[in-house]
Amino acid sequence: MWDNSTIQMIEVGVLETLYMTCMSTFFGYVLGLPFGIILAVTDKNGICPNRIVYRILDVVANILRSIPFLILLILLIPFTRAIVGQSYGSSATVVPLVIAAAPFIARMIESSLKEVDAGVIEAAKSMGAGPFTIITKVLLVEARTSIAVGVTIAIGTILGYSAMAGTVGGGGLGDIAVRYGYYRYEEDIMIVTVVLLVLLVQVFQFVGMKFANAINHK
């Protein structure tokens, strides 16, 4: 059973999982970072308070975060097909992963930015800094350690979601675990894939935290 094709299949699974995780994290931040910044600055204690904008984004984030991922995956099938051209495989899984991850990432960005000392923001204002300068040169810089910790958490969560997408033909290690381990009772394959998933999360967590500490001067 542990022939070359099985090993090759697991190798492909690992690569697909990495591909989905990295692509989804990247695009998740492409959407989630501005989303989170707007949440943080339009909050009533933010630098450009705007009740209406904040309320709308707040509700959107809450709705998207409360839909279970599996349901989102199915709901988004037409949308995924329109973007990727097919609704199965690892590229297709990236679409719902990004939609699920973005509001979660936005919330983490929002909370990281809100941790920045109000006194430092006030100092920047007193020097004549405008909102854009405060965001790019104060908020994002001062919050970078907290943001890096957030990226580590996001990667772990997205990796877990990507495995869940396996149940509906999403590709990657989760897909293998479900098809071989669960449907065919090949428990050894299931165990190997699960161990690999655990290892990947460990590696990302370790590297992420090392990086976050390395850039912290506080």
Place this chain on the structure above:
Amino acid sequence: MAQIEISNLSKKFDDALVLKDINLSIEQGEIFGIIGMSGAGKSTLVRCLNYLEKPTSGEVIVEGEALSDLSEQALRDKRKSIAMIFQHFNLLMQKNVLDNVAFPLIIQGHNKKDARQKAREYLKEVGLADKEKAYPSKLSGGQKQRVAIARALASNPHILLCDEATSALDPQTTASILELLKQINQKYHITIVLITHQMEVIQKICDRVAIIEKGNLEEIGTVTDIFTAPKSAAGRRLIINKGEAEEIKELAEESKLRIVFETNSTYEPVIANMILYLKEPVNILYANTKDVNGTAKGEMILGVTNSQKSIVTQYLQERNLTVSEVTEDVG
């Protein structure tokens, strides 16, 4: 026209009126103190000077421009000439000392290289040239405030606002920071507006002082005048500091008189002669000399009986000493 004109300024937070009809003018080049207990509204007042807080009514006119007339962009430009330092320093924790000092220049659109070069000069000015690579978390409070002062100087301001700049520092460090502020005032002719709750700070470096209490401007004058003869109750409370006031209060004398004199004003042993003249003892409750803006001032509180009070007052006033009765509102 004065460099900073505040007219009929009031500020409300929700329903609380924290500043009531403040009128004040601050001249170019002076060190102007604003003193009050915490909650008096002084931090709000200083933030009205660069519109970090917008007054509810009234005007702030800085160098001829009413801040309320300025657009957001024009206000930001105006702030570049009004630097500010803070009680908790407010340095960027993730940038090193050099980049902190260069920061206002970066905001003003200078390139990084020029900004750093200028920043180095100002670091030298505050005596921290060797710390440029250090991060703020590795510095002491006094060093952090020096970095903040260098950062304030970097934007080449005309006015420096100090919000409780020495309140988080120990007495020695406070003295050295005040010394530095005085040097800056003299060297660059920067007007300094200094907010504090510590009378010692005012005495040490300010030319003039305004006393505010519960949002009201109680008294304004030269530091020497206010120290010698405070007119308002708030002024008297601030001149006699809390610990001393407590001790004095406990002494059950009938009347207490405070006299102020220049230590070198007379060679006559006034009190001794007065006692000989009265042929009755008076009780010296408290005596001290204080450095008020560079001159030593003597201060003494006498306990006298009610029958002695008018004769003692007259005797001392004839010898050109300032005498005022210390009433129970002290402390």
